[in-house]
Amino acid sequence: MAMVEWFEFQIPSKIICAEHCVDSIGMEMEKVDGSKVLLVTDKGVEKAGLAQAVIDGMESGNVEVVGVFNEVPPNSEVKIVQKCFEAASSNGADSLVSVGGGSVIDTAKAAVILMIEGGDLLDHQSAVYVPSGAVPPHIAVPTTAGTGSESTFAAVIADHEQKMKLIFQSPELAPTVAMLDPTVTTTLPPHLTASTGIDALTHCIEALHSEMHEPICDGIALHGIKLIASSLPRAFKDGSDIEARTLMLLSANMGGVAFSNAFVGIIHAMAHSVGGKFGIPHGVANAILLPYGMEFNLRYVEEGIPAKYKMVAESLGLDVRNDDDETAARKAIEHIRKLNLELGLPQRLSEVGLPEDGLEAVTEDAMIDGCMFNNPGEPEFDEVLELYKKAF
Ligand SMILES: [Fe+2]
Structure with missing residues (x-):
């Protein structure tokens, strides 16, 4: 990359x-x-x-x-x-x-x-x-x-x-x-622990695939993903687990540091839009859109996105040593889908109050969201609309 x-x-x-x-x-x-x-x-x-x-x-x-x-x-x-x-x-x-x-x-x-x-x-x-x-x-x-x-x-x-x-x-x-x-943070209820934790994971992954990514942020983001993979399910199951809560605070902070410098991309652009128009909570929108946005970005092979996602798979603790980049990347995406399920998060935008006739309007807003310009490539209106439809 x-x-x-x-x-x-x-x-x-x-x-x-x-x-x-x-x-x-x-x-x-x-x-x-x-x-x-x-x-x-x-x-x-x-x-x-x-x-x-x-x-x-x-x-x-x-x-x-x-x-x-x-x-x-x-x-x-x-x-x-x-x-x-x-x-x-x-x-x-x-x-x-x-x-x-x-x-x-x-x-x-x-x-x-x-x-x-x-x-x-x-x-x-x-x-x-x-x-x-x-x-x-x-x-x-x-x-x-x-x-x-x-x-x-x-x-x-x-x-x-x-x-x-x-x-x-x-x-x-x-x-x-x-x-x-x-x-x-110990009194934070499990559903908020889950959605905010996936927001942190999204920051780390988007900082990695952003056009503005750089080595310092890459290192911070990859370690952030590792900490989230080990501590988010624990903090979700037992809110009083101080060690898991500490690691989640640290990883969320690392995600914040990484994306403040490297920025985020298409997933946040799309999440901001459904949040602004229909009040869908930010973490929930990210949880739904993260696997779809990663699948979409797999097309940017020259920009090195599948190789980046192989590193994500490694940070998530998956054994992808013998896999090519795309196979490893798809394993990372499937792992995130399973994590969302384990955390009781919704899988579809239709489950959280986005009306079907609002898809064009949210696409219009996502196209002009500043985060979209940091995504690799230049996603077109029709591609983003199609992505919303898939996530719907
Ligand atoms: Fe966010």
Whole structure:
């Protein structure tokens, strides 16, 4: 596989991983000069006592929690980001702590834009956001192991008026510190453990087949796949398995680091589209589309995709030593289908509320999603529509 001729690699976030590391979050916030913190979360996380655990951890430093914004829904939207920013301003916050899944962390990342620029979030949409002032400290505590949002450069925010998902992107939006504490993920129910875990797997695989892939990300993604293969079924079966939860947090973070630098492709483009138009949860959409997207990409032999997927098969723990690239790749795809079944995830888009007469509309959105441009080749409208039909 030809390597991209020129690349940059960065991990702007400091990453801390340990059981009960949130107990020292106040000390970490003090180190990055935050003193008046707005805690951003959702009601489910708050009810599970996870927000309180983080508030208690603030006592380890000379910082004050000036407010709690708990109104983030599963797929955050532009209006919620505006409200989050208003909560930060009215409480005089100079920093943010986000405790939750990707939606919560992305809300805080987008609120950071407004803390710097003010005004309307939609005014700050561009291919790459360049801050016009100092970036406020933001510590992210993920309560799911999937998006890797605690270290990624992007915030995905729904625009309900346009029925689209907007992507705000900049290395400056990566949280200042990511605290990976398995104890805050043990209450995550099995179905969310499954769908968010497959999102992490999709990040690793898409970073590998992306046009922008490069050796550093390849290594991170392949090891991420290995950790997911060993720990996702364990975390699904026993949520209190701290070792499995830790490995899932790490692999999700590695997937996030890999795809922030190498980007993702057709699977995410198609998942964003069905999420934006019909509210299909991101991880579920990825779980359904991942095997189909991989099968589609097998045609890019010159780009080395079957060889890449042979490496995926090896990381999944399959014995493919004597197989040619395509045979090994197909074994990896079948293994992922079986993993989805084992995790109780749906297999078809028709099972999760996508209407058949919506297929053309989601194809239109997928074709203009930024992720599509990083996929190998240049998938045509009819090919993508056909792929949606197969997954339907
Ligand atoms: Fe994703």
